[in-house]
Every structure is written in structure tokens, then in C-alpha cells.
Amino acid sequence: MSNLARELQQQKVTQKVEKQHQIKIRKSWLTPGEKIIGVAFAGLVCFGGITLISTQAKIYELNKDIQTVEAKVKEQQKVNGDLEVQVSELSTYERIYQKAKDMGLVLNENNVKVVQEK
Template identity: 65%
Template sequence: MSNLARELEQQQKEQQMQDIQKQKRAVKKSWLTPGEKFLSLAFAGLVCLGAVQMISNQAKIYKVNEDIQKVQSSINDQQKVNGDLKVQVSKLSNYNRIADKAKKMGLELNENNVKVVQSK
């Protein structure tokens, strides 16, 4: 009978151990509460949204800078053309050239009808 008592005692110990293990498993909690999980998820979402917004703004700034450089390039080209045209105007408005063209067309220079105009 002592063998039977030992078996019974051993079975009771095993059941107690199993109950304790079940209790330990049931007591085991997460280190973050659901509210903390939600807040951390919301914070991570905001960080990601902010990063996407920053990258988007940088892309827009890059595009605007590219457009500005293109406009500046076209302005420089137009300034060169304008400079060349000013040189042509100064060459074509030379007094000797105008006088030669006038003589070829049959015009004569009358000193009494000449008025001097000064440009500013």
C-alpha cells in the first residue's frame, strides 16, 4: 500500500505542477498594453508620413530649381542675341553708311535743313 500511496502522492504533485504551469502561462502578460501599442503604431505612422512629405517637398524643390536654371539659361541666350542686335544696329546706323545709302537713292545733303538730335 505504501507503493500505492506514493503513486497517488506523485500524481497529486504532477497535477499541482501542471496547475502551477497553467497559472504561469495564464499570468504571462505582454510588456506593452494595447493603448501603448496603438500609440506606438500611430507614432510610427506619423514618422513615416513625415518622411514621405519631406521627400515629396525635396522633389518639388528640385523640380523648381531645374526650371529656374532653364529660364536663366534662356535669359542668357536672349541677352546674347540682344547684344548682337545692338552691335548690328550701331554698325547699320553709322553716319557714313547712311550718307552713302542716301546718295545712292538720289538724296542730297542740305546743311540748312539738318537738325542734330542727341539720344540719352
């Protein structure tokens, strides 16, 4: 073989060896800093979501408690109104006079004092 043929053959062999020895360097889509920032952002979003949901749950519980208290207040107001009506019915002059007569009290018109409310 001539030198030229030998050189061509050696070049082909070295090119094949170089192609085999080339290490493919894969470039990442994101740098490590960007990955850290992305993970931190995702963590903050999750934390914010959990905080928001827990706050809404607390608000729901408080509103439920407020509604139960308001229902109790309305019920008590109804009872109080009924009792006021009952007091007004029982405190009429005729009823008091009848009770006094039943207990043996006699109305003495000479011994009556009028008291006026202010």
C-alpha cells in the same frame, strides 16, 4: 497502508495535477496601449518621411525649371547684345549718308537743320 502513507501519496498526486493544470501566463513586453502608440508613431514617421521626400522632389523640379529659364534668358541677352551691336554699326552717319547718296538725295547745306538730343 497507513493513513500517513496515503496522505503523502495523495499530496504527491495533487501536486502533480496542480503542476499540470497551471496555465502559464505570458506577460507581454508591451501593453496594448504602448503597442498602439508605437504603431501610431511609426505611421507618423513614415508619413513624415514620404512628405519630406515629395517636397524635396518638388523643390528639385522647380530648381531645374529655374535653371532652364535662366539659360534661356542668358541666350536672349546674348542675341539682344548682338542685335544692339548690329544696330550701332548700321546707324553710323557715313553709312546713312552713303545710302542717301545711292538713292539720289543731294545734301543742300542751306537746307540743313540741326536737331539736338535732350
